[in-house]
Amino acid sequence: MPGNSFGTLFKFMTFGESHGPGIGVIIDGVPPNIPLTEEDIQFDLDRRKPGQSDITTPRKEEDKVEILSGVFDGKTTGVPIALLIRNKDQHSKDYSAIENTFRPGHADYTYQMKYGIRDHRGGGRSSGRETACRVAAGAIAKKILKKHNIEVVAFTKQVGSIKGNTFDYSEIEKNNVRAADPVAAQKMIECIHEYKERGDSIGGIVECHINGCFPGLGEPLYDKLDAVLSHALMSIGTIKGIAFGAGFDVATMSGYENNDKYIMTDGKVSSETNYSGGITGGLSNGENITLQLAVKPPSSITKEQKSVTKDGSNTTIQVHGRHDPCICPRVIPVAEAMCAVTMADMLLLHKAYH
Amino acid sequence: MPGNSFGTLFKFMTFGESHGPGIGVIIDGVPPNIPLTEEDIQFDLDRRKPGQSDITTPRKEEDKVEILSGVFDGKTTGVPIALLIRNKDQHSKDYSAIENTFRPGHADYTYQMKYGIRDHRGGGRSSGRETACRVAAGAIAKKILKKHNIEVVAFTKQVGSIKGNTFDYSEIEKNNVRAADPVAAQKMIECIHEYKERGDSIGGIVECHINGCFPGLGEPLYDKLDAVLSHALMSIGTIKGIAFGAGFDVATMSGYENNDKYIMTDGKVSSETNYSGGITGGLSNGENITLQLAVKPPSSITKEQKSVTKDGSNTTIQVHGRHDPCICPRVIPVAEAMCAVTMADMLLLHKAYH
Amino acid sequence: MPGNSFGTLFKFMTFGESHGPGIGVIIDGVPPNIPLTEEDIQFDLDRRKPGQSDITTPRKEEDKVEILSGVFDGKTTGVPIALLIRNKDQHSKDYSAIENTFRPGHADYTYQMKYGIRDHRGGGRSSGRETACRVAAGAIAKKILKKHNIEVVAFTKQVGSIKGNTFDYSEIEKNNVRAADPVAAQKMIECIHEYKERGDSIGGIVECHINGCFPGLGEPLYDKLDAVLSHALMSIGTIKGIAFGAGFDVATMSGYENNDKYIMTDGKVSSETNYSGGITGGLSNGENITLQLAVKPPSSITKEQKSVTKDGSNTTIQVHGRHDPCICPRVIPVAEAMCAVTMADMLLLHKAYH
Amino acid sequence: MPGNSFGTLFKFMTFGESHGPGIGVIIDGVPPNIPLTEEDIQFDLDRRKPGQSDITTPRKEEDKVEILSGVFDGKTTGVPIALLIRNKDQHSKDYSAIENTFRPGHADYTYQMKYGIRDHRGGGRSSGRETACRVAAGAIAKKILKKHNIEVVAFTKQVGSIKGNTFDYSEIEKNNVRAADPVAAQKMIECIHEYKERGDSIGGIVECHINGCFPGLGEPLYDKLDAVLSHALMSIGTIKGIAFGAGFDVATMSGYENNDKYIMTDGKVSSETNYSGGITGGLSNGENITLQLAVKPPSSITKEQKSVTKDGSNTTIQVHGRHDPCICPRVIPVAEAMCAVTMADMLLLHKAYH
Numbered sequence A, B, C, D: 001m002p003g004n005s006f007g008t009l010f011k012f013m014t015f016g017e018s019h020g021p022g023i024g025v026i027i028d029g030v031p032p033n034i035p036l037t038e039e040d041i042q043f044d045l046d047r048r049k050p051g052q053s054d055i056t057t058p059r060k061e062e063d064k065v066e067i068l069s070g071v072f073d074g075k076t077t078g079v080p081i082a083l084l085i086r087n088k089d090q091h092s093k094d095y096s097a098i099e100n101t102f103r104p105g106h107a108d109y110t111y112q113m114k115y116g117i118r119d120h121r122g123g124g125r126s127s128g129r130e131t132a133c134r135v136a137a138g139a140i141a142k143k144i145l146k147k148h149n150i151e152v153v154a155f156t157k158q159v160g161s162i163k164g165n166t167f168d169y170s171e172i173e174k175n176n177v178r179a180a181d182p183v184a185a186q187k188m189i190e191c192i193h194e195y196k197e198r199g200d201s202i203g204g205i206v207e208c209h210i211n212g213c214f215p216g217l218g219e220p221l222y223d224k225l226d227a228v229l230s231h232a233l234m235s236i237g238t239i240k241g242i243a244f245g246a247g248f249d250v251a252t253m254s255g256y257e258n259n260d261k262y263i264m265t266d267g268k269v270s271s272e273t274n275y276s277g278g279i280t281g282g283l284s285n286g287e288n289i290t291l292q293l294a295v296k297p298p299s300s301i302t303k304e305q306k307s308v309t310k311d312g313s314n315t316t317i318q319v320h321g322r323h324d325p326c327i328c329p330r331v332i333p334v335a336e337a338m339c340a341v342t343m344a345d346m347l348l349l350h351k352a353y354h
Helices: A038-048 A092-098 A108-115 A121-126 A128-147 A169-174 A182-197 A225-234 A247-252 A328-352 B038-048 B092-098 B108-115 B121-126 B128-147 B169-174 B182-197 B225-234 B247-252 B328-352 C038-048 C092-098 C108-115 C121-126 C128-147 C169-174 C182-197 C225-234 C247-252 C328-352 D038-048 D092-098 D108-115 D121-126 D128-147 D169-174 D182-197 D225-234 D247-252 D328-352
Strands: A011-016 A022-028 A065-067 A081-086 A151-159 A204-211 A239-244 A262-265 A268-271 A289-295 A305-308 A314-317 B011-016 B022-028 B065-067 B081-086 B151-159 B204-211 B239-244 B262-265 B268-271 B289-295 B305-308 B314-317 C011-016 C022-028 C065-067 C081-086 C151-159 C204-211 C239-244 C262-265 C268-271 C289-295 C305-308 C314-317 D011-016 D022-028 D065-067 D081-086 D151-159 D204-211 D239-244 D262-265 D268-271 D289-295 D305-308 D314-317
Touching: A011 A128, A011 D022, A011 D081, A022 A128, A022 D011, A022 D022, A038 A065, A038 A128, A038 A328, A081 A128, A081 D011, A092 A121, A108 A121, A121 A128, A128 A151, A128 A328, A151 A169, A151 A182, A151 A328, A169 A182, A204 A328, A204 B247, A225 A239, A225 A289, A225 A328, A225 B225, A225 B239, A239 A247, A239 B225, A239 B247, A247 B204, A247 B239, A247 B289, A262 B305, A289 A328, A289 B247, A305 B262, A328 C328, B011 B128, B011 C022, B011 C081, B022 B128, B022 C011, B022 C022, B038 B065, B038 B128, B038 B328, B081 B128, B081 C011, B092 B121, B108 B121, B121 B128, B128 B151, B128 B328, B151 B169, B151 B182, B151 B328, B169 B182, B204 B328, B225 B239, B225 B289, B225 B328, B239 B247, B289 B328, B328 D328, C011 C128, C022 C128, C038 C065, C038 C128, C038 C328, C081 C128, C092 C121, C108 C121, C121 C128, C128 C151, C128 C328, C151 C169, C151 C182, C151 C328, C169 C182, C204 C328, C204 D247, C225 C239, C225 C289, C225 C328, C225 D225, C225 D239, C239 C247, C239 D225, C239 D247, C247 D204, C247 D239, C247 D289, C262 D305, C289 C328, C289 D247, C305 D262, D011 D128, D022 D128, D038 D065, D038 D128, D038 D328, D081 D128, D092 D121, D108 D121, D121 D128, D128 D151, D128 D328, D151 D169, D151 D182, D151 D328, D169 D182, D204 D328, D225 D239, D225 D289, D225 D328, D239 D247, D289 D328
Parallel strands: none
Antiparallel strands: A011 A022, A022 A081, A065 A081, A151 A204, A204 A289, A239 A289, A239 B239, A262 A268, A305 A314, B011 B022, B022 B081, B065 B081, B151 B204, B204 B289, B239 B289, B262 B268, B305 B314, C011 C022, C022 C081, C065 C081, C151 C204, C204 C289, C239 C289, C239 D239, C262 C268, C305 C314, D011 D022, D022 D081, D065 D081, D151 D204, D204 D289, D239 D289, D262 D268, D305 D314
8 A cells, every 4th residue: 555566575666657757667576597588568558659550549659668777697596577658658648628528438537526627638647648657667577487287378359249269378479359269259359349330339358367376375364365366357457256166156056066076187186177266265176266347338438428527517528548448468468467566476486474 | 566555655564364253444545634533434335244134145244343443533534444344154164065075156266276275164364245345445435535526326227137217316225136226126126036946046237326526536557547547346256247338339330420529518528428427537527427238147056066076086066164155235235335446546636636 | 663563474463451360472373283281381470470579560470371273283384373371469559549640651631641541550551560471472482482592581680770791601590680690690689679678670781692593584665673683672661772783882983893894714704803792784794683672760650759640630649559660570571572573573574485 | 675766655776876977766656646847856866965064075966957848838747857957076096096906894805706897987876876866865855745745854963972952943954063053053163174184083963853754654563663664764874763752861761761652632542752753653653753873984985995996805994085184064955855756755655545
């Protein structure tokens, strides 16, 4: 607290507004002697950046990252790594209309009420632009996880009412919506186009897998692995729900159905099913960790909506500017990043006691 | 971290195993001069305690709380409040069978893997018994919230496939399942009896409302109100999912549908709908905060299940002892408590800056 | 924060007032599988308890500790260890005189101003009685340190103007003032008796050594080893100053004198002198860590002193009750404990990154 | 932890090495609506920067600060404030000699042992250059304190054996050594020149005053005001001791002497003396807070010294480059800053509960 840092041992703090000079992050707690270059970080930033395809916002930000500290001779030194991304393609004039009118679904009203002042340009601090910093921190976390053979993968599971049925990791980066089912992917993209053409937007579901984690990660009672992952992922502005394994389906399951029975496999304890989503009693159990995220439809739409002004009069608003009709494909690297920073933090914590 | 404390300014740490001498909690950060008695705390403890009705475990624990510090002349003094609950009705012999066999769905295996040692009696630290300490801390948090007219209410929304349809707070404590719909309540109770008779258990959904909160609570970016509530609630052992407002339904909603349009009502900003669940951009927006929890079916069932031993052999297990066939009614005070401690913490944080 | 917990990975929270039902501590973050009994803890508690000799307060507290959790089959299990010490020998009536008059040197006035309410009996939370909880936590920390061959020793270096000159660890527990110089010890004891007879008290200096620590412990920049040790030790009520190695003598030293020159000794880097007190750049350097503490004379004296009442009138006060004429001998186990908990915390932190 | 952030509610994280692209800080928890410009920050940075006079290092760094976020229309917005200072005048070649030889008194050896890798150029992260970030954060903290009429002043009390005797705040910025006694100041400057000419350096004592603080600030037991101030100030690389009020003189004082007797003055509680240094029981008592810091002589000297190489051979070293012969005048803004950030943090904490 006060809210702009995350983590205990792998710990980062971020800054920056959508239309200020730039955004950035300091990451503290990165173990020394890990090879790290700007390219390592740029890879995931490019997966998140705007303007990737015709189903994302056309804002053109290169999101070019500069390493300001913490790396020497191509390796981390154990001291803080600072990353800076300058803002380039701000169209602040687009936002003058919203200086005095609160956009429905956005944080304009709540920030005004909390702080009594806000940088209204592009949403200021509450803009999704901040997520680039999460992605940058996540790229470094992924390098730590890789040393322990832990891998994070996310993909679009559903857009509107279109669900992915088949499942192939290698398909994810081949389609613009980042679905793991190539057939459903095309239908999802069509669906997004339809909403875009109407000046509207559409929600979806993103699924994350964390594979390769050994049993025992997590810190009960209050920092259970699922609790801290929920904290991390629910802190992404666009996420309204999270569920592990069988998720809300547990409501209609019996204990006998839901219990993942243990069975010895190749001399190791495993389970016949994975309704738990890889976490039992708040600790990783050795199965793949699986979770789903409810992704709300972007709030910025050109359709006219009712709203109110700062002075308290009823009015209407059309949100212009350059926006995403469905945020799932761009949320994916952000969700991966938040999984990665959490897992890296929990991994370091676990190591402390062993 | 390391996991047994929660909160920043309203902060507590808990201890205790199911079959040890007792359990307890220290609560630090309670503002001074709040009237507080053991009865204030006992009220919610009695709502959580075992043996309340024929759909809860018959273990007989009075859960009598003793205040050890922090209260003088019936008022809080601003110093830590320690609460102790002695264990009484342990049947440790019931658990000798599980010393060497991991119960499916329970934390036996994962604790063994994390710590290399565990108090197997009644699940030790991983037992649901620990939630009494949450409830005790929550009772104090509720007193702080009450001074700011914030109220927390939870109820059973669904058991198996039976859903509540009507909604009346005054019904909740009148039925054993704590549903807000008295008609559905009876069906839920019947459903629970059916599973109990089969030696099985059943899941459900609990809904929480936090009413009366002014706009602006929460600490973006990473301690958004929904993020910290998720952390708090997902740390309850039996919860597998959480969703705010429209929750997972956002997947199929358009932005136009999902955006809560602002409208002036009695000179105040309000919104026509509350799909957001009372939180926008991670800050309370003045509407009621609403969230749903996926409650898994209790893992302790008498039906025979496959499992493995500590030594790595396949076996089967029947979990005897005294268990709940559906945990929803007893999760309710726990969920309320975790909402309350989180809101109290965020309230104190908010005050610091204003 | 809010002040009653300490540490990040080896973390404890304490509670209790001088004249309430009892005092206690929860210690979280103790690694599993460490043998632990109540006797291990009682040993240091007995070194701190009142009534040890004729130069300590005659209050008779057994300070009998009860382990409430976290130990199973004689070993730590990795979950929180709660310790409870019941208060026995309170003479609350002795304190009725101070309900309305602030004792000079004590926290009566400042607690009243901060909280607007206070448990005046025996100083309530501000009583030195709380240090028993530090000692109990420290006893467990020492067991962790011992596994890494780190040892903490403290002794009385000075009482009034009498300084220890010779230095022998084995002498410390043989004299009531816990000096490392047996000849000076007798003079110190005489000095204390003189002040006691006058109804007055006397200050001193305590020295701590932390021996056996490998190079590299500490977390720069802000959690340098000397910074966190200072935090820990200055949180003891009676300490007014701390200095490492040459301490305040550095003011008159030149860089050439003060720099500890490196020299290879038995194939290892060592230094010819240890003016740094074993810490360079905030990290342990492999030499013994040495620090001195300024211990103020106890504030409770029977001599009549000027003071003011709660209502704001000038008055005089004589502090009766049972008090220590010099706190050095009883501060020693407390100072050791605070060194130990800090070192254990820094050790676990260090391990996380290695 | 892991060491590069400080504070709970007024919280900052810093980054940067002496010879990297730059250094900087993110400050989170600054209340909204405080006027803030780069000039506000630059003022104190200029007091710390190198090359101010002929008794400081001749390295020429402008230390020009850029605000990257958190300020809109000249006011803070409640979101993180990021500050960047680019490095300009690095002479990295000066340091090639120390790549393989550890400088006595510096952190070269301990960083190498902790991290197994280090940026040796100019001391890398362990360079005093990092203190510019503390000063920048402190400048913002001072603006918060000013609103509550709390002021921080530091000055050089002693250099070598030359002590200030008179005391006048208005003299401090008029002499290069920043003493409050103008006569002693000239002698101190001469003394520093003597050591400089010998290729050596000299230590000193800096005194800090925190004036205007109301009674009740601090969070006992473990975050007593003196404990957190000690943490903050001892984290400055060059400080080896800290003492409040009478400091180490308490060793020879009796309780009767040392107790600050209360007396009503103009209808307010005050004390006849201030041996406590303005803090009783860990809480501010309304008197001025006074503390002294032991400042070690700078380790970088041109005199030849014994040392060892990375490979473990004995050798000698002369430290060239551009260095300070006495760091007191440049430590002053740093000490003020660390007092200010601590007081701002404790002030916000206190407000949370009131």
